[in-house]
Amino acid sequence: MRYFLLDRVTEVTPGASARGVKNVTLTDEVLHDHFPDYPILPGALLIEAMAQLAGFLLEVTHNADDRPVVRALLAGITSAKFSRPAEPGDSIELLVKLGASMDAAAQIDAEARVDGDRIARAQLTFMLKEVESERVNRQRRYLYRLWTRKLETKVRIP
Numbered sequence: 001m002r003y004f005l006l007d008r009v010t011e012v013t014p015g016a017s018a019r020g021v022k023n024v025t026l027t028d029e030v031l032h033d034h035f036p037d038y039p040i041l042p043g044a045l046l047i048e049a050m051a052q053l054a055g056f057l058l059e060v061t062h063n064a065d066d067r068p069v070v071r072a073l074l075a076g077i078t079s080a081k082f083s084r085p086a087e088p089g090d091s092i093e094l095l096v097k098l099g100a101s102m103d104a105a106a107q108i109d110a111e112a113r114v115d116g117d118r119i120a121r122a123q124l125t126f127m128l129k130e131v132e133s134e135r136v137n138r139q140r141r142y143l144y145r146l147w148t149r150k151l152e153t154k155v156r157i158p
Contacts (some may be wrong), residue, residue, distance in 0.1 A: 003048060004052070004143060005045055005049035006020050006021075006022055006049055006052045006053055006056075006094070006147055007020070007021050007022055007023050007147075008020060008021045008147055008150065009053065009056060009148050009151060010151070011151075012056070012057060012060060012148075012151065012153070012155055014057070014060045015098060016098055017057070017095065017096060017097045017098065018053055018054075018056060018057040018095075018096050019053075019094065019096075020049075020053040020056075020093075020094045021091060021092065021093060021094065022046075022086075022091075022092040022094060022112075023090075023091050023092070024041050024086050024087060024088055024089065024090045024091075024092065025088055025089075026039065026088045028041070028088075030042060030045065031088060039087065039088055040085035040087055041086040041087070043080070043082050043085075046082070046086060046092070046112055046119075046120050047077060047080060047124075049094055049112070050094055050108075050110035050111075050112060050120075050122060050124065051074045051110075051124055053094045053096050053110070054072065054096040054110055054124050055071070055072035055073075055074070055126065057096050057098065057108070058072040058106055058108070058126055058128065059071060059072055059140070059144075060144075060155045060156065060157070060158065061098065061101075062101075062103075062128055063156070068130045069130065069131075069137060069158050070128040070129055070130050070131075071128070071129060071130075071131045071136065071140065072106070072126040072127075072128055073126060073127045073128075073129055074124060074125075074126055075105070075125045075126055075127045076124070076125035077122055077123075077124055077125075078122070078123040078124075078125065079121070079122060080120070080121070080122040081120065081121050081122070082119065082120045083117070083118060083119050083120065084114075084117075086112070086114065090114045091114065092112050092113070092114055092119070093112070093113045093114070094110070094111075094112050095110070095111050095112075095113070096109070096110045096124075097109045097110075099123070104127060104128050105125065105126065105128060106125070106126050106128065107123060107124070107125050107126075108123070108124045108125075108126065109123055110122050110123070110124055140158070141157050141158070144157045144158075145157060
């Protein structure tokens with residue numbers, strides 16, 4: 001099973017922030033075992049959804065035409081807090097904001113909301129690293145095109 005946990009990027013301002021959506025449905029296989037008769041999205045996967053959006057933000061921010069492409073690799077999770085679980089039928093709005101950033105690392109403040117109520121938040125730390133794999137780069141470009149196909153403002157896909 002592959003965990004692509006972001007359904008769409010709804011807004012992005014390179015160098016600042018991004019918003020996206022994850023819809024929780026009973027077709028998410030993990031819900032059938034977590035937990036029977038009380039399906040919820042595992043907190044680790046909610047963090048992963050935030051990390052996928054954060055990685056997208058970092059990659060559209062840090063990649064320029066004149067440099068090798070770098071990929072965002074999750075290196076740390078600080079202060080993760082959960083207020084309530086995400087359940088089938090929830091449309092989770094994800095918000096990530098760029099914090100401290102250098103050439104090789106960055107911090108992101110992330111949160112998840114359902115119906116305007118915050119259900120989770122975390123501070124994520126990423127390494128920015130050149131990954132010499134055309135397969136990885138091709139997969140990221142494919143996902144980023146899918147996630148942004150309805151964005152009004154076009155972004156450069158690294």
